[in-house]
Amino acid sequence: MSRRRYEKVPFPVANVRRYLEPGPIVLLTSRHAGQDNVMTMGWHLVMEFSPSLLGCVIARGNHSHEMIARSGQCVINLPTRDIVDEVVGIGNCSGASVDKFERFGLTRRAASKVAAPLLDDCVASFECRIADRALIDRYDFFMLEVVAAHAAVSPAHPATLHYTGDGVFMVAGKVISRRSHFRPEML
Amino acid sequence: MSRRRYEKVPFPVANVRRYLEPGPIVLLTSRHAGQDNVMTMGWHLVMEFSPSLLGCVIARGNHSHEMIARSGQCVINLPTRDIVDEVVGIGNCSGASVDKFERFGLTRRAASKVAAPLLDDCVASFECRIADRALIDRYDFFMLEVVAAHAAVSPAHPATLHYTGDGVFMVAGKVISRRSHFRPEML
Numbered sequence: 372m373s374r375r376r377y378e379k380v381p382f383p384v385a386n387v388r389r390y391l392e393p394g395p396i397v398l399l400t401s402r403h404a405g406q407d408n409v410m411t412m413g414w415h416l417v418m419e420f421s422p423s424l425l426g427c428v429i430a431r432g433n434h435s436h437e438m439i440a441r442s443g444q445c446v447i448n449l450p451t452r453d454i455v456d457e458v459v460g461i462g463n464c465s466g467a468s469v470d471k472f473e474r475f476g477l478t479r480r481a482a483s484k485v486a487a488p489l490l491d492d493c494v495a496s497f498e499c500r501i502a503d504r505a506l507i508d509r510y511d512f513f514m515l516e517v518v519a520a521h522a523a524v525s526p527a528h529p530a531t532l533h534y535t536g537d538g539v540f541m542v543a544g545k546v547i548s549r550r551s552h553f554r555p556e557m558l
Numbered sequence: 559m560s561r562r563r564y565e566k567v568p569f570p571v572a573n574v575r576r577y578l579e580p581g582p583i584v585l586l587t588s589r590h591a592g593q594d595n596v597m598t599m600g601w602h603l604v605m606e607f608s609p610s611l612l613g614c615v616i617a618r619g620n621h622s623h624e625m626i627a628r629s630g631q632c633v634i635n636l637p638t639r640d641i642v643d644e645v646v647g648i649g650n651c652s653g654a655s656v657d658k659f660e661r662f663g664l665t666r667r668a669a670s671k672v673a674a675p676l677l678d679d680c681v682a683s684f685e686c687r688i689a690d691r692a693l694i695d696r697y698d699f700f701m702l703e704v705v706a707a708h709a710a711v712s713p714a715h716p717a718t719l720h721y722t723g724d725g726v727f728m729v730a731g732k733v734i735s736r737r738s739h740f741r742p743e744m745l
Binding site for chain 2 (some may be wrong): 386388389390392393394395413414415416417418419424426427428452503504506509510512514528531533534535536543
């Protein structure tokens with residue numbers, strides 16, 4: 372299939388709640404020691420407008436946990452329903468053994484303030500630096516500051532994916548299941 | 559209008575991500591010193607399955623902040639699109655000066671493990687106790703443990719409200735605006 376690539380323009384970091392407060396599943400990209408990785412992540416929240424603070428849980432079982440903890444940086448990319456299969460696939464394999472960018476045909480672009488890449492396949496991307504490590508060891512909870520943001524001008528309200536567990540996403544008012552694409556232990 | 563009241567049954571606390579990971583706006587109820595309060599809250603995340611941990615930001619400007627910090631308890635209630643006007647109204651006045659339960663015709667029910675009330679007007683309710691106060695002072699960030707959960711058997715996928723700021727909610731794939739119901743300074 373031919374996949375849409377989104378051209379993005381600068382977006383005010385103080386307004387990222389516009390995209391993240393609704394609670395979409397996101398694709399978290401990271402770069403460390405010359406390697407890039409991407410993971411699917413659904414446990415995040417907005418914590419402050421200015422400075423633009425986010426919080427997210429990145430379980431230490433994920434290859435990205437160490438890469439982000441060591442590099443101190445990551446990019447939060449916002450996927451839409453058109454790439455739900457890629458979102459599920461990315462969440463069901465590990466960057467420790469797979470080049471997910473190649474496997475899922477993702478298009479990377481250099482970020483402006485961090486080393487981790489932006490994804491053209493997503494409607495918005497938020498460049499982040501770790502702002503507070505206080506709860507990383509106890510809860511795998513990362514506090515991030517958004518230092519640069521990029522968003523496509525259209526669609527105004529992208530059809531984002533909201534994960535309920537059990538392989539089921541809510542999207543644009545409809546429910547679509549990709550349960551059969553999940554490994555049993557991931558459900 | 560006659561409003562639906564939802565009869566709920568016990569729900570496994572380890573599965574609350576089913577309702578909260580999608581990132582809906584919620585109604586947070588609290589009780590302290592003989593007074594009940596309710597606020598609209600959108601900044602929350604799931605942090606762990608078992609124990610069932612959530613995190614949320616309750617800005618100290620909210621009357622609920624002190625009530626929850628002092629009582630150590632609250633209930634997270636999940637509203638649906640049918641009460642979007644009540645959700646907006648609750649978010650645009652303060653329990654310091656208004657009995658929101660009376661003003662918005664909310665129906666309270668006793669919780670099982672905390673003093674704060676459940677709301678029959680919502681499809682699910684999660685009884686919480688403060689699990690960790692480490693980031694309350696610095697970030698107004700409360701870590702909560704869900705100690706009891708209640709959910710309506712139907713609908714299987716309630717049409718929840720996902721707030722984008724600027725008076726606009728995403729719901730069931732459609733965007734509905736209540737911008738005209740907001741006070742300018744709340745936008």
